[in-house]
Amino acid sequence: MDPHLLRTFVTVTRLGSFSAAADELGYTQSAVSQQVAALETDLGTPLLNRRPVMPTPAGQRLLEHAEPLLLRHRAARADVLRAAAGPPRRVVVAASPLACPPWLARRLRGPRLETTLRTVSRRDVAEQVASGAAEVGLLDGIAAPSDPLRLPDVGPLTAVGMAEERLMVVLPAGHPLARRRGLALADLAGALWLQAPAAAAVERLRAVAGLPAGQEGFRIGFRYEGHDLRTVVSLVAAGHGLTLLPASALEAGQTAGQMSGQMSGQVMGQATAGPGAVGVPLTEPRVVHRVEVLHGPLRGPLAALVSELTASPAAADPPT
Amino acid sequence: MDPHLLRTFVTVTRLGSFSAAADELGYTQSAVSQQVAALETDLGTPLLNRRPVMPTPAGQRLLEHAEPLLLRHRAARADVLRAAAGPPRRVVVAASPLACPPWLARRLRGPRLETTLRTVSRRDVAEQVASGAAEVGLLDGIAAPSDPLRLPDVGPLTAVGMAEERLMVVLPAGHPLARRRGLALADLAGALWLQAPAAAAVERLRAVAGLPAGQEGFRIGFRYEGHDLRTVVSLVAAGHGLTLLPASALEAGQTAGQMSGQMSGQVMGQATAGPGAVGVPLTEPRVVHRVEVLHGPLRGPLAALVSELTASPAAADPPT
DNA sequence: CTGGTTCGATAAGAGATACTGATGCACCGT
DNA sequence: ACGGTGCATCAGTATCTCTTATCGAACCAG
Secondary structure, eight states: OOHHHHHHHHHHHHHTOHHHHHHHHTOOHHHHHHHHHHHHHHHTSOOEETTTTEEOHHHHHHHHHHHHHHHHHHHHHHHHHHHHSOSOSEEEEEEOTTOOOTTHHHHTTSSOSEEEEEEOOGGGHHHHHHTTSOSEEEEEEEESTTOOOOOOOOSSOEEEEEEEEEEEEEEETTOTTTTOSOEEGGGGTTOEEEEOTTSOOHHHHHHHHTOOTTOSOOEEEEEOOSOOHHHHHHHHHTTSOBEEEEHHHHHHHHHTTTSOGGGGGOSOSOEEOSTTEEEEEEEESOOEEEEEEEESSOOTHHHHHHHHHTOSSOOOOOOO | OOHHHHHHHHHHHHHTOHHHHHHHHTOOHHHHHHHHHHHHHHHTSOOEETTTTEEOHHHHHHHHHHHHHHHHHHHHHHHHHHHHSOSOSEEEEEEOTTOOOTTHHHHTTSSOSEEEEEEOOGGGHHHHHHTTSOSEEEEEEEESTTOOOOOOOOSSOEEEEEEEEEEEEEEETTOTTTTOSOEEGGGGTTOEEEEOTTSOOHHHHHHHHTOOTTOSOOEEEEEOOSOOHHHHHHHHHTTSOBEEEEHHHHHHHHHTTTSOGGGGGOSOSOEEOSTTEEEEEEEESOOEEEEEEEESSOOTHHHHHHHHHTOSSOOOOOOO
16 A cells, blocks of 8 residues: 555556556556555455456545545645745745636735746646645635535645625526526526536536435536636627626626725626626525635745735635 | 655654654664654655654644545555455444434344444544444534535545434523523523533534634533533533533433434424423524434445435435 | 663664566467 | 467565664763
8 A cells, every 4th residue: 555556556547558557657567567466465355457457346446545645645745845945935826717806916916926826627726735736726616605615635724715706697698587686596497507617617506505416407508618708708698508607707807906805796786797698696595606715834925925815804714 | 655654653753752652563663763764864854853752843744644644544445445345244333422313223223234333423433434444424513404514534435414403502491591492593692501522512503604713602611521411411401501402312311212203303492301401492593413424335235224324304415 | 970771873684575677378460 | 370469477686674783862860
């Protein structure tokens, strides 16, 4: 159960070949064969069927454990190294696509540090922070008001609420529901949804709202794999499906910079979301779009940055 | 970063002595010294101050990572071994103190298996299941209705809701609020609370209710470190403080076995909780006492047991 | 200050481990 | 049947990881 052996095991299963894994890891094929054999002896059970190379049931179980295990290993190492090094000279902020409200830019000015803002997928934010690829993470998601986000447990990270705002249902301007002042999820039963990494996941609604899972009614009509908000909105306008966006994402286009910080989502009523699309607040279930700041131990100038980010609003801040 | 080295490092810091750790681990003092040195060379930074033996800041960071890392290692090994072994002959059910509603006993009759029901602390339930010490876990906690419990991420476990019932505030019979039909948390501002592992943690209420943390108002007047419900109730009766219990825990004493399964907590109004104490439903915030079933992959007779446990009630069941 | 005691570091050597390179063997396509 | 591919196995060596033995610093009693 060496991390070393685990890594070769994972590589072998991923590539489906001992020789290829040996090549990738810089070993000889013989070494890889012996390492897998050692793992199997250690656990007392075969992990791989050879020819074709396929994990046995036991191997599949191990695979499920191996990835998070190796991730935590990397996180631990990075954390220790950061503690040993001096205070950071440069800061990398890893943010999921919708975790950057318009007022974020102002708040990042504070520290006299070389700062990088990097957009990564929602899944990778916590990993980047834990493994030291980033110092600070910004993660967005859907949650009940004041509820913390459910984040993957990759190590001793602290999560602090940064912002909460209303969720808007984005519909084509001509849509029958587009004139409503508010929409319940029930109103949208059977609607066609647009799925995009930049948009909030409709499936999450089900879980947060406490609805029985697996039920029909969230049809995905179109998938957009880019990150551009304008494209998302124009896809909605063109009738490819509805989507969910935080209120500030809709306003950013037109009233950019004029909004009053965190409160930008709190104006009741609909918002025009660009040519041909409008946003209508989602009133039921009562969920919000929430952004949290993720960080490890705060050292030196980082503490100032994080407290700047999480300053004024009274967002709930449960530690992890 | 061998788990081996990590383990000796943790042991050394725990015991504060190289020799003692060597003794406990069955090594010579020399070996332990070399292992710690190897870890320090690997990470490129000192981890321990010698004489007295104290972790450096970097060492403290590593310590925080080491425990969950080793736990996951054990969990992975146990999981693989279970997958490799045949279907289990015996079942250990690890339950937190309040996770055993009165109707649980009936449900455990089903499988023709040697069954052990073991009460462990709330913190250890997930660990026991993950590490293979138990096949099934029953974990209770406070949550918003239909919300899953927040459980420590020790591996790929599945959590399924088993029961939800109302929370009762237990007060002395003569208490001014004891005649009410329902109580809000606001009614109890400044009250004195009894803390016990068998009782629901008052602090959790704050988090679940979304109240700002750290605020005053939950004074602990008495701590009981035992697990006996009758003692808890009699402590309340004697005026040592209020406490929270799931409805069925109060009814168990007198109407045992007569209640109708999951619905046992749903009768509106108060319940007498034993000599000198009464329970009054907590109406605000709207939280429930929830019990979840934790399990790994379901093999053979275990599947029957778990589906028996989670059968009839329409409790929400979000996977983890 | 001195001599004894404790505890961790270090040196040297035996045994286990973990590689490489060579070879063996099963399977597969032609 | 035959060469090719791909994993297992073997032998040899380099490295690692223990043990035993010894050293040296800190502490303590006198």
